[in-house]
Amino acid sequence: MPIEIPRDKWSGSVRPVTIGATAAEGGTRARAVTIGGQTCMPYLHFEAPMPNKPAIAIEIKSRKPDDWSALLAEVWGDAMADPAQWAKKAEEAGADLLVLALTLEDTPESAVKIVKSVLGASGLPLIVWGPGQAEKDNELLVPVSEATKGEKIVLGICEDKNYRTIVATAMANGHLVQARTAMDVNLAKQLNILISDMGMPKDRIVMDPTTGALGYGMEYGYSVMERLRMASLQGDAMTQFPMLVTPGYEAWKTKESKVGEGVPEAWGDWKARAINWEIVTTIALVESGADVVVLRHPESVKRVKDAIGELVTV
């Protein structure tokens, strides 16, 4: 007896957003990456095709980080001290996008120089984060934005207490912005409204609803993402943006990933567990609708990429 599967009928869709510009589009990227565009919940091919697959970004830093897990230092090696080398290795590891995180030690001059060196070393579209202090973010991101006009970089991170300067410079120079709010549907909508009200075109906003690591509040972010995606499919225009989350950052600051000694034996092999922590966090977020996942370990990138490949296959 053939059975008839109930189908959800949605009126809305996620806005497609393109990151990076090729030479033809006024930039220098080898290719652009388009995310979003969904018209149903994640990977339900029997309802609607998945127009764009989620992209994997690898996070690199402008300076060698001294607080990253030894497992990451081991795998990236000397490249961690040279952003251009690191960018190349990240591209080789299978990244679709690069996240370049600037640090408090950067000056406007060094930030521009490093961003340009990364753009020169890799053809991948780029996301650039400030160090996370409002004044410093603005001091670094404005010159970076101006020096890379037309590249369609994603500038971040916009938060409710500091978004105007970043949005203004992104608008003026043809870039995009990353809008981060603290795991709450209404806060996310509110920031999207504020940014749109400044005149930012809606196809240049990527929202970051924030996630926790597995075991550290991941489930809050997971459900907020499912709710945001449902709201966008129901037609709520201020939620119809692709979602970027940072499971790599979150997972690698947990004790489970960071520390190999003095932990319970029941946690198992350190390296395998640390990578599993990043992957399991990421897969749950991919299932809940993530469009960009920012990762740190190349092994996680490979396995998540394979999983996404399977999920987008009908």
Added chain:
Amino acid sequence: MALSGIQIYKMLPQTNCKECGFPTCLAFAMKLAAKQVELSSCPYVSEASKKQLAESAAPPIRLVTLKAGTEVKAGNEVVMFRHEKTFYNKPGLFIRVNASDPELAAKVAKADAYKVSYVGMDFTVDGFALVGDADASTGSAQSMAAAVKTVRTATKRPLILMGDAAALQAGLSACGGETPLLYAADASNADAMADLAKNSKSALVVKADSLDGLADLTQKIQAKGVEDMVLDFGARGMSECLTRSTQARRMALKANFKPLGYPTIAFPCEAKDEGVAAAQAISKYAGFIVLSEFKPELLYPLLVLRENIYTDPQKPIQVQPGIYEINSPKPESPVLVTTNFSITYFSVANEVEGSGLPAWLVVTDAEGMSVLTAWAAGKFDAERIAKSIKSLDVASKVSRKRVVLPGHVAVLSGELEEELPDWEIRVGPREAVDLPAFMKQALN
């Protein structure tokens, strides 16, 4: 699907005879809808209505319980997304073992003894999937019986028996009346498997490559008198697994389609990437999950994921606000402050405990939110912190009035100085993992 009071009312005699104890049939129907009374209170309800109401009262996804020394439940779920209510029965994680494995007892014993602690809860594996030998000779049946006995020397947890009918029969005979989950009935052996399940009162996995095929099989097997079934979609790829488990759950929850109203079983052990497949199975509806072997480095994150996904989103997990003594603090030991969100509390408490340094840990009532979330929501501010410190009379316990704020709320230090004028306010690290170093270097 549950019926509304009005729908139930239409099936009642509508005579308002009051014999049920309620003034009208409508009032009784409302109570029935709220599950506060039994239909048997109505002496005049028709047989047809009784049947219909009984069917509607059955859960849309049948609860299947595997009982041994411990218990694993699956089914009884009511929503597609956890934020719509919550997910109820955590999928059991089973470790696959082979009947012919010469180290069977040792492997089972090792996994059986596994225990890992997460925010004050202890997690274990839930059971074992015992696989009979591939070839269906009489030898395989004998080895299954022997293997069940061997496994039972090493664990009291529930079992899944996997093999052909002869092997399962032999395994059951060694089970001593206990009811394992039997794997599996398909189109080729449905009758024999149904007989085995019925006679042993065991639950039976039903396997087919399409939902149509599955629904046909479960109806056929149910007609033979088997009530407890578990669905295997046949698929092992990520995309097919997600599609079919979503479709089956929708059929059960939204179309009240009984032939697919059963919990499901997933086999990450047969997927390309076991960890990835298991993470999806936990997030997306599996009731039983079979893993290839005992690997703590994968088991631990999966157990945590399961706990996270199955946490009731309406009730954040909390600890009791109060003052916690860590490593026998003395009057000169520092006072640390955090919130009563379980994960926050345990992260901080574990780090301080691990450092070996004594401290007083003041846990404020932040309505179960983490430091940053509580601060943003106005549930963790200087006033509340000061109130906790005063109401817990922390001053009487210490000789040096020194309180350490989480680094994420450094911004509160000025206000807290005003609230607690005779206290020294210090700003600690943002993350718990950096506390031991901070306590060693900055707190002397």
